[in-house]
Amino acid sequence: MATSEYEHSSIPATVKNIFNLRSFLSNRDAWAGSFHNIVQILKEPRTDCPVVYVALFAISMQLPTPVRTRETEANEDAKLTEFQQELVQLTTMLKGEGILTNFSDEIRKWTVKQGYEYMKDVVKSFFKAGNVAKKMGVNEQQIVKPTGQNV
Helix, strand or coil, X not given: CCCCXXXXXXXXXXXXXXXXXXXXXXXXXXXXXXXXXXXXXXXXXXXXXXXXXXXXXXXXCCCCCCCCCCCCCCCCCCECCXXXXXXXXXXXXXXXXXXXXXXXXXXXXXXXHHHHHHHHHHHHHHHHHHHHHHHCCCCCCCCCCCCCCCC
């Protein structure tokens, strides 16, 4: 049981717990509090949300222009930060690459652009596999297991 308060590392900790992954990505997310008990309370989506009201409110309201958080454009040639490396490592579990080998040594060498392209392709493949499973008649309540994972 984690002893931390919730923080950004709670996201990979939650994914690890929900998908019953074998290990945490780092000591940081092993320590982080997990949202899995909160996320898994409901057995089905809520139906009492005011969808129409929210839609009407959104139409009538003009959103402000977002404030830039940096003065320059993104540097796609920069090395991944530690947090970005953890996010990429998390996606390796969807593809099954982080199960049998330690893929983190390879990820440390990647640029932001390489990490983005890898994550985009893995998530796209994961959703494609889920849609194929649905078309084949698999019960939607079943978890789509990533390649190479025996959960």
